[in-house]
Amino acid sequence: MIHMSEVSKVYENGSSALNNINIDIEKGEFVFLVGSSGAGKSTFIKMIFREVLPSKGQLIINGRNIMTMKEEEVPYLRRGLGIVFQDYRLLPDKNVYENVAFAMQVIEAPRREMQKRVNSVLELVGLRDKLKSLPSQLSGGEQQRVAIARAIVNSPMIVIADEPTGNLDPDTSWEIMKIFERINKSGTTIVMATHDKTIVDAMKKRVIAIEDGCIIRDEVKGAYGYED
Amino acid sequence: MKIRTWEYFIREVFVSLKRNSWMTFASISTVALSLLILGLFLIIVLNLNNMATSLESQVQINVYLKDELSDKKMEDIGQKIKKLPGVEEIKFVSKKEAMERFKERLGDQQTLLTALGESNPLPNAFEVKLRAPEQVKAAANLINEYEGVENAKFGQDIIDQLFELTKMIRIFGFIIIVFLALATIFIISNTIRLTVFARRKEIGIMKYVGATDWFIRWPFLMEGMVLGLLGSAVATFILRNSYGAVVAKIYDTLTFLPLIPEQPFLNNVSILMVVVGTAIGALGSTISLKRFMKV
Numbered sequence: 001m002i003h004m005s006e007v008s009k010v011y012e013n014g015s016s017a018l019n020n021i022n023i024d025i026e027k028g029e030f031v032f033l034v035g036s037s038g039a040g041k042s043t044f045i046k047m048i049f050r051e052v053l054p055s056k057g058q059l060i061i062n063g064r065n066i067m068t069m070k071e072e073e074v075p076y077l078r079r080g081l082g083i084v085f086q087d088y089r090l091l092p093d094k095n096v097y098e099n100v101a102f103a104m105q106v107i108e109a110p111r112r113e114m115q116k117r118v119n120s121v122l123e124l125v126g127l128r129d130k131l132k133s134l135p136s137q138l139s140g141g142e143q144q145r146v147a148i149a150r151a152i153v154n155s156p157m158i159v160i161a162d163e164p165t166g167n168l169d170p171d172t173s174w175e176i177m178k179i180f181e182r183i184n185k186s187g188t189t190i191v192m193a194t195h196d197k198t199i200v201d202a203m204k205k206r207v208i209a210i211e212d213g214c215i216i217r218d219e220v221k222g223a224y225g226y227e228d
Numbered sequence: 229m230k231i232r233t234w235e236y237f238i239r240e241v242f243v244s245l246k247r248n249s250w251m252t253f254a255s256i257s258t259v260a261l262s263l264l265i266l267g268l269f270l271i272i273v274l275n276l277n278n279m280a281t282s283l284e285s286q287v288q289i290n291v292y293l294k295d296e297l298s299d300k301k302m303e304d305i306g307q308k309i310k311k312l313p314g315v316e317e318i319k320f321v322s323k324k325e326a327m328e329r330f331k332e333r334l335g336d337q338q339t340l341l342t343a344l345g346e347s348n349p350l351p352n353a354f355e356v357k358l359r360a361p362e363q364v365k366a367a368a369n370l371i372n373e374y375e376g377v378e379n380a381k382f383g384q385d386i387i388d389q390l391f392e393l394t395k396m397i398r399i400f401g402f403i404i405i406v407f408l409a410l411a412t413i414f415i416i417s418n419t420i421r422l423t424v425f426a427r428r429k430e431i432g433i434m435k436y437v438g439a440t441d442w443f444i445r446w447p448f449l450m451e452g453m454v455l456g457l458l459g460s461a462v463a464t465f466i467l468r469n470s471y472g473a474v475v476a477k478i479y480d481t482l483t484f485l486p487l488i489p490e491q492p493f494l495n496n497v498s499i500l501m502v503v504v505g506t507a508i509g510a511l512g513s514t515i516s517l518k519r520f521m522k523v
């Protein structure tokens with residue numbers, strides 16, 4: 001699914017974000033990415049969907065070689081990924097249904113499939129009764145659920161999330177984590193960067209800890225491991 | 229792309245044309261003005277060219293004779309001309325005939341003649357037709373030397389002047405048109421920039437969920453093309469409606485000017501204007517996309 005060997009990233013301004021990363025993430029895994037601020041978690045996530053190109057090393061995502069990939073191939077890489085951000089990134093003038101359907105529209109998915117699929121993912125995130133609401137009429141947790149629905153509507157192999165609960169209170173965060181767990185149960189790989197110690201400790205998933213751009217720990221059924 | 233996608237693009241285009249209605253208006257007006265001027269120059273240059281070539285293709289020399297020549301003398305001159313190489317036909321036009329023809333040509337503006345009273349200032353003349361236009365100049369030069377000939381004209385001066393004028397208008401027009409085209413491209417690219425700006429969030433999301441670059445580009449490209457198309461449509465409309473009137477006016481007063489007839493000339497100019505307008509629109513959005521969207 002995700003294969004990194006000797007991957008490093010130095011940004012254009014010379015700041016080194018990741019250093020010699022070697023990792024393999026298999027299908028169906030649920031992986032937490034932890035580390036203090038500036039450790040390189042977001043850079044790790046962005047490399048997966050080729051927002052950021054590694055400076056060197058080898059990176060394979062869903063069988064696609066990121067390093068040799070042509071610009072025109074990037075959209076097809078991303079169709080196999082679902083991306084969730086801390087700030088939801090919904091379209092304010094489209095309602096819940098339209099926000100999710102938009103992701104299918106722009107990749108020209110068949111219309112017949114669209115309605116069924118959108119309704120089923122909105123069911124999964126528990127928003128069947130809010131189809132017509134605008135993002136501004138929703139709570140933060142509900143908005144994030146819309147964003148998750150949009151991320152999985154095209155049935156991606158991997159869902160990547162950068163601090164998806166960063167703006168939410170503990171109870172709401174737990175609801176969101178339940179949804180991710182449900183998605184993971186259906187076989188989707190999940191890679192999530194987070195600062196939420198309680199969640200990481202409680203869920204007992206694989207934990208990759210990054211510090212100063214290096215992997216310092218990689219544990220199956222790991223814990224957050226330190227106080228920030 | 230699927231039909232449904234094109235429907236979606238068209239909807240998007242009209243939403244943003246409405247959203248930036250001010251810029252839409254400004255863009256369409258600029259395109260219209262620029263193309264109107266382009267069309268005008270085209271029409272003028274092509275007409276002048278047409279006049280010059282049609283004059284040039286005439287193989288006729290008008291030989292004007294001095295007044296008070298004897299009939300014998302005139303007969304002699306006629307014989308001499310007839311023997312020149314390349315002469316196909318020669319016809320005598322008397323003072324009286326010349327006046328008749330002039331009257332006919334004036335049509336309903338006979339009043340101009342009253343100033344002349346009974347006098348007839350027109351000379352006796354020969355109309356000499358040659359076989360090929362290349363022979364005209366040499367023949368005219370020879371005839372000019374004959375005794376009793378006032379002068380032999382074949383309109384070279386006028387042709388040269390027309391071509392000279394066409395050249396100048398062409399250069400001048402070219403500069404103005406390039407300048408206007410740049411201004412038009414600039415204003416369209418600015419309009420598209422506003423749309424890109426209004427849509428940057430949407431564009432970002434489209435990229436994250438895997439829309440292709442062309443899927444993202446098309447609505448903006450189409451918006452620019454629609455602006456160009458509407459602008460050129462306005463310009464074409466104005467030009468088509470005024471050309472007929474102008475031509476009619478010129479025919480009224482200057483019957484002998486060979487203007488290009490309205491059809492299919494005007495259709496061709498219109499098609500060219502619409503194509504150029506749409507292309508300018510597409511170019512304007514492309515510039516904006518390259519600069520502000522990196523797709």
Ligand SMILES: Nc1ncnc2c1ncn2[C@@H]1O[C@H](COP(=O)(O)OP(=O)(O)OP(=O)(O)O)[C@@H](O)[C@H]1O
Pocket residue numbers: 011012013015016017035036037038039040041042043044
């Ligand atoms: N676009 C960029 N240009 C230059 N340097 C960058 C850029 N993005 C990140 N960095 C640098 O790379 C390093 C890693 O940043 P990154 O955002 O990956 O950290 P992070 O682990 O996500 O931090 P946080 O927990 O605060 O989100 C930092 O030193 C940061 O300053």
Ligand SMILES: [Mg+2]
Pocket residue numbers: 041042043162
């Ligand atoms: Mg980060």
